[in-house]
Amino acid sequence: MLRHTATVSRLTAYVAVWTIVAFLAGLLFFLSSSRTVVLASHDAQVSPDLGGHVVVHTGPVLPDFRLDTGNTLGVDIRLGKTEARSTDDLVRRYISIAGQPDSQVDKVKDAVADMAWDAALRGAVVGLVPILVWLLLGRRRRRDLGARALGPQGALAGLLVVFLVLMAWQPWTRNESVVESEHPWMSLGDFVGPDVTLPEEAAGIEVRGDVTTDQTRRLLTSAISKYESSKSWYVTAATDAAALDLHQPSEGETVVVLVADRHDNIGMDQVARALGDAAGATAVFDAGDDTSAGKSWEEFSLDSVTQAFDGLRRYGVAGNHDHGTFVSSYLDSHGWTMMDGEVIDGPDGATLLGVDDPRSSGLGAWRDETGLSFDEVGQRLSDVACASPVRVSTMLVHDADLAADALARGCVDLVLAGHLHVQEGPTRVVGSNGQVGYSYTTGTAGGAAYAIAIGGKPRRDAQISLVTYRDGRPVGIQPVTLRTTGEFHVAAYIPLVLTPSRVETAQK
Structure with missing residues (x-):
């Protein structure tokens, strides 16, 4: 009984030591960790802290921003390089992203959670070290070391530890005062002045500026105005979209949302999802050109469209403006x-059959060959379709010309x-x-007039199409257009009359 009690006490002590050491080590690892992510079109360094705020350091031109998290955990975000050509261009991006911030917020949360898990695992391993050392030394060796610790050797070891701590700490080194610490935080309302009406979600935002950012007050004031009008425009459009009288699928039918040429306009994503929900869609086809240049700074656009259609089956191809393989690989992951x-x-x-636009990557599905022309990729695609043992019901491409031969x-x-x-179209073709x-x-x-549609309202009419399937074959299409005036034009449902399949013929 006494031996059992001693064993339980010893195990309890081991667990207590492991828990304390693992927690302290994990906390230290967590607070000293950081992740580099692409955020709001910037390379950004994300670091957790216990300051209780999300602090965004924007650089020397725009003011820093912070927002209370409501708890002890905070996040420090330092925005780095970007490919924006001007401050005005950069602010337009901020306006667009601020209107649809969920995907960027989730990216920061994921980064913090990843750091927390990594720190917890490392802390758990470190917590085992003192226990393993204690067990490896054994009782006799521990007694011997304990006796030496009270003698000259123990004193020297203690001095060595103190010396190493001082060398790492270097308390005699004076740090120069940081410029940003000399500028107090103030509310966004005080910064822009009483003449500017802030949106409700900006009520808790604080800023820290200097003489340089004083020159950007007019720019920031303009951005707030554009943000308010842009966000309310898309929110209203999404609300109106949800109430539209759209063609509803019959029993046994499936609806797919078709989007193309978003060109970074993330504001339209909520509208497209609202239309899909109103039509009973269960999947989405993306025909490409989600970006303007296929660059990593455009991750925000890919994050937005991914989040917008969360819960739906998602299929896509890259367009000619999605240069390189970044867009395809990012969406695929x-x-x-x-x-x-x-x-x-x-x-x-x-x-389904499809392939990235060959003008984007220079490749098709044929990864061992480079430099294939548009016509060559189209011919390969046609050969695959015609050689398929089952009929291809849908070919998803960025440019319809790529599938012209397969149709013919x-x-x-x-x-x-x-x-x-x-x-x-839809244009009927007899093969x-x-x-x-x-x-x-x-x-x-995205309502894009050119290769980019970020910021503000659509530059031209935006269109989402709804494709209906029955028994694996397309049976109808309904285009829905959002005018630049904010009004919807719901086109009539267009039936597709196809050649009956062998099964359909046999049933008749």
Whole structure:
């Protein structure tokens, strides 16, 4: 009984020591850690602290911002390099991102959570060290070391520890005062002045500026005004979209949202999702050009469209403006099924085929070959479609011309594309084999007049299309256009009359 009690006491002591050491070590690791992420189109360093605020250091031109988190944990964010060509361009990006901040907030949360888990694991390992050392030394060795600790050797060891701590700490070194510490925090309202009405969500924001940022008050005031009008415009559009009278799928039918040419306009993402929900959509097709240049600073756009369609099955291709492989690889790693030149299963039993625009990556699905021309990639894609043992119900491409040969040969039911920024079709095509197919190009979902649509309201009419499937085959399309005036134009549902399949013929 006494031995059992001693064992329990010893194990309790080990657990207590491990818990204390692991917690302290983990906390130290956590507070000294950082992550570099792409945030708000910047390379940004994210570091946790116990200051109770989210502090954003924007650099020498714009003021720093902070917001109370409501608890002890805080985050320090230092924005680094960006590819913005001017301060005005940068502010326009901020306006757009601020209107749809959830994806960026989640990115910071994920970074902090990742650091916390990493610190906890490292702390757990460190917490085992004193216990393992204690056990490895053994009782006799511990007694011997304890006796020596009270003698000259112990005193020398203690002095060595103190010396090492002082060398690491260096309390005699004087740090120069930091410039930013000389400028107090003030409310955003006080900074911009009483003539500016702040949005409700900005009520708790504080800023810290200097003589340089005093010159940006007018720019910041203008940004607040643009933010308020832009956000309210998209919120109103999303609310109106949810109430539209759209074609509803019948029993056994599936609806897919089709977007293309967003060009960084994340404001339209909430509108597109509202339309999809109103139509009962369960999947989304992205026909490319989510960005203007395919650069890493445009992660915010990819994060936004990913979050907007969370819970839906997501399929996509990269467009010609999504230069390189960054966009495809990023979306692929964040839950999208990216087309790579092979026939795959899609929603409602549909068979899908598609590939990134060859003008974006120089590759198709054929990764061992480079420099394939647009026509060569189209020919390869057509060959894959026509050789498929099951009929391809949908070919998803950025430019419909890439699938023209497959349609001409009668090997696909429906080609879905973007690129033109205006609607074309659906156009009925009778293939050389007698099979009927359709080509449909949707307008720009971002309301983009050119290659970028970030900031403010759409520059031209924005369009989202809704594609209905039955038994794995497309049976109808409904285009929905949001005018630059904020009014919706809901086009009539367009039935697609295809050549009956062998199963349908046999059933008749």
